[in-house]
Amino acid sequence: MEMSYFACYNVTLSASNKIWMTDDVMIKRIPLLSLQIAYNILASRLFYFILKPLHVPLIVAQMLAGFALSPTLFGRFEQVFTLFYGQHGILAIETFSNLGIMYYVFLSGLEMNSETILRSRKKGTSIAVAGIVTSMLFGVGLFTLQHKLEDNEDMISRKPNKQNQAYLFWCLALSVTGFPVLARILANLKLLYTKLGKDALTAAMLTDVYGWVLFTLLIPYSNNGGKPYLSAITTLLFIVFCFTVVRPILVPIIEHKTSTNTWRKSHILDVLMGVFICSYITDFLGTHPIVGAFVFGLILPHGKFADMVMEMSDDFVSGILCPAFFSGFGFRLNLPYLWKQQNSGLMLLIMLLLCIPKVLSSLIVTFFFGMPARDGLAIGLLLNTKGIMAVILLNVAWDKRILEPYAFMVMMMAIIVMTVIVSPLINAIYKPKFRFMQSQLRTVQKLRFDMELRVVACVHNAKQSYGMIKVLEAINASRVSPVHVSAVHLVELTRHGTAILVSQMDNTIGSQAEFETITDIFEGFTQQYNAVRFDTSSVVSSYATIHEDINNVAEEKRASIILLPFHKEYITSESSIEINNNEHCEINKNVLQQAPCSVGIFVDRGLGSLSKTNMRIITIFIGGSDDREALSIAWRMARHSETQLHVVRILLLGKAAEKAKELKTSKTKSNGMLSTVMDDVMQKELDEEYILSFRLKAVNNNDSIVYSEREVHSDKSEEIPTLLNEIDKPGYDLYVVGQGSGKNSPVFLRLLKWCDHPELGVIGDILASTSFGTHSSVLIVQQYLPGRKRVVRKCHREIKSGPEIL
Template structure:
């Protein structure tokens, strides 16, 4: 039985509240100190748990448990900070905070997603709700029977009908917003497993809220709950059919006029308070009103404005007070006499959602490993489960021991998800290895898969011209995975949802956020390119993440899609006078991180207006010096030469004397397996063989391809040759980065380079001092850089659905011929 507290409050006059109990001296001063302590401990616990990638609410509940009277063993210490006669003030702030938290969660959710969901995701979600509800109630019944003889059992649970409902709802819920953050932290958000989990969790979350709306009124009001349910449903109809259209019209008008002002935010807060009051008056819980009000706010600039301004105050300052108070109500002393029964019950509750989701996923043909991962992810709990348990404890439906048992189960379910997934389902471990990681190893009759990253619309035309130059045919189709990279600057989950739902297609243009409008333009540009030929397919996605870790999303998607080339934009763009101007210095860090760990070959495009040249015609010069990167660059140029509008010139710079000396200084790097096992002469033999093959098969059979040689005796000769070649005004240079060659002349050039990620030759061609107006494509072959080495494995004959990559969890099929 929970402790019953009585408060002795001195009131001078019943009508003069501000004269009661020294409001300013006691309540406000204590409240400020309590919030400060809570926030400090929250951040401390969050950073302690950060290696385990735990959600914020887990740290907040654990802080509450740390501050509980039973854990500290002394009522005097905790009484100094959390006096019993101040609990009403704390709970009032906690309720306001959780209302803001649920409101922001409602904004993140698109109710149309449940109507547009695929049958597979819907069935998995339903199985993950219904089965845990039924079996969870059965486990509660067994727990009640087993604990009847225990002195710790409470008579208030003898009438277990309401308790059955509480157990069923709490155990079946999935914390969608919490799961989204977990997936983002684990860098699984853009994998097949992440998309499947997020889709199923969204549907499950909406079902959970609907069940909450239907069943909780009966828990709170008994048989009269039917009137609360009907009146609340009527309120929902009014909100969606009357209020939402008016809101959409008003927000569209204000957004079009760019007149979103702070007073509009105050109106939103007033609407939130009004909706919570209405649902509370109707006999439902007040958070229903907060969630529904969030649902009717249309996605777009106005929604992002609300999130940016209310997230920190509501979700980061006030809401933690609620979770901390929940943790303070945990009392393990009541479970001491039946700890074994409690442990068994917690383990059984833990397996319900995992088992039901896994079975459903297996039924639809998902691999066993991915099905289990999906079941584990769907076991993530969130705010709804915590709210349900607090309703039960406040209404004396659950005893303190049952509350502690259920809260422990919820914490366990959520805590173990991130460590297990991070260990067993790390993206690089999930994806089957594949051999065709380079363009050089790719046969001409095999689909070419490229991943192109862009940061803005300016970069799309140059990328599209590169796609066009590859000249896709039915025999050798082109599959492009375009990735629009957006830095997270606000509420992470709302950005995640914008990607997952592709909500930009459902918004009027004036109500789109800047990133949504940019994504639409980028997508339209690439779609227009794809429509020009039946042999080209383009998929455009958005990656929202912090710039310090967004490269992991790029690498994971490239690994999953089994691309053989990642195309990146240079961090500088061309100005009107032809010089290069920095777009964002952080873009350079992204490129370097991708070069270091790429699972395939990488190309960096220095675009000097490549997309403005006449369509279908391009004059390319490929500069070949030697090494695996140059071989990859020649392979790319050779493939582009198949296009009827491309004229290719290949110049091989032969090195003699000083220029041919091998760099044996301490600054020379280890460049992978090739450089570790072959000396410079052996590498030169490989270069000779590949160039000879190119001349025999390409130059002699195609009038649009020319080949010539230049001789260099020192590093100055290389610069002079490039200056002479630039007089021909080529549209595009294709060069290798040079990671596979240890030549003293190139090492000297690199010492003067501004951007080593372009290599010695690429840096010269791209520098403003060189004076070229030509674009430059710098290639790094997989295996010549750091990170992956040259290990090659096969991934053939995998029985997955190639036409539906979203359904493939972690592996993409490609029954290719081995080279």
């Protein structure tokens, strides 16, 4: 048998050679260990960078770092192998890696919430149970098949109990799912907050729990000699003791320290000592050290405490300690040994068949729940994601010689292949751009008055929720035209662990108090209006990509419009501006560019409640799809008996019209005459048709709706602000304007160059400016059009120590 993996270590120690009497350890051990750690970190990061376009998890990159030094690649060169894994360095790096995996498992337990497991949904539970049962049954058959296909000369004789253990380890490794790895994959693919992502996470969490339970019971029976049943029973009693005695003692103390801000970073040492103690106890009882580490993480409180522990230790554990363990797993992969077997082709087929059980079971269960076959296929692929549990199971089976080398490598290859192909396949199945283009036009204008209006209202804090409530109140929900509001609390992701915490806690972690306040605000709004339904959720992501999550939520909710808060807060009484966060401006800009429905940006200047006062709304109509969308929203608002609507249409005549014609002529020469002329003619026809319909159906039948026209003859840019000042003299509560108003006019194009906030458009930027002098709130609307691309300038970077008086 061409295998060189079984290594023996000389652990004989000399009592006279004390560590404080010699420098042997510092000279011979530490430099080599440092070199090994440095290689594992650098190589894993290199592989992760190369495979980043495929969204491959970091755990796979760490395995590939070890595989690079295996006998398949550079390990064939004795000098290279000796440099990194000399005889004196293997034991040290294995000790270091075991320490790392112990803390990694502790953090995994800290991320998992046991309460969520108890209230799991029926669909997710059914998918998990079906996946476990199917994988165990398929695993027995495939293991028997591959066992018979092995060459007789490579068979390792074993006792019957070893054969039974081999079946259990093989099947359990096939059935488990890497919950933390899966959560990060869903976060990277922006599917974490969709129904698909939630169902997959629920099933993965239950499968992970099943794996830990069976792992705890299985490990004692893999040891030679002893009383395994006694070890299993005492370990279970210890777990019960942790939950019933240790947890009630620790949780109040920790929560008190975190709530009073008396928790210090030095207290992290106490937490690490707890990990050591629990790991030692489970190891002493005959199970495995990681069981104690996982249980200790599971009994600690979540929320702010978990955030602090993760923030202080996650990068060190995941970035420095863990690569040594996973690279050691990849180091054991020997591809030449696999290809030399007689039935290597059939073994490759078995490797592929190992991917089928989870997919098959998910397709069957999702079919009974009425889900599309594409969702069932996607969930099955996601549940094939493997993580730390599968790796540890195979490592234990290898160290104790339970699995034969060939069976070990077949399953090892299957684990790597399953985890690698998940992200590319899911990304191919759920292409966001493809889904958005295939969807119907999702606009308020295309929505009939007797249909439910679905709104995604995004807020960063509770204060913005009050403003959003006023806009939703003005939309005028009724039994004939109900409104479904999906309130989304946007939270910045500062580290990858937060996404997992939020996703499995039903979005009640992160900024828990803020989220609860937001929920209460929207709940109070729906209690006043029976025609309004609402649901709240948190989206935790980096600000650079959070717009993708917002778009996915809008797609999931089949929304007609997304409402976003303006990134500045206006304090009318003091006439000052407070900059919330300039990154919020970038979020709004990104949503405008890629949204699957219409978008509205709300500039709040203290919009009053419709239930307390009559609301005066004004719409500036110049022309184009955005203005038609703005008018349709204002028209819907005007159906309320306490609302007065004034629609002002601005007509470009004289020199302004001549300049517009010159601009169109130049565009025609550069872009093609036929397309430019047809688009211009079609837009004019649509404008006239919609205005005519509005005047016939709304103005003539409702005394509270007024329509007027204003003419612009000059091509000077100053005339537009002057005209807007005249229009604003009566004073209005809310402006509803289109984002692209007058985009084809030279007058507006010149003004656009001076806009502080191009994402608001020319009219919106003027109205939002404090120099304009209005106290009205503004809703700037962009209508969804297929293939629409908008390029706006980067938001200005403004650094201020406090509110600026303008």
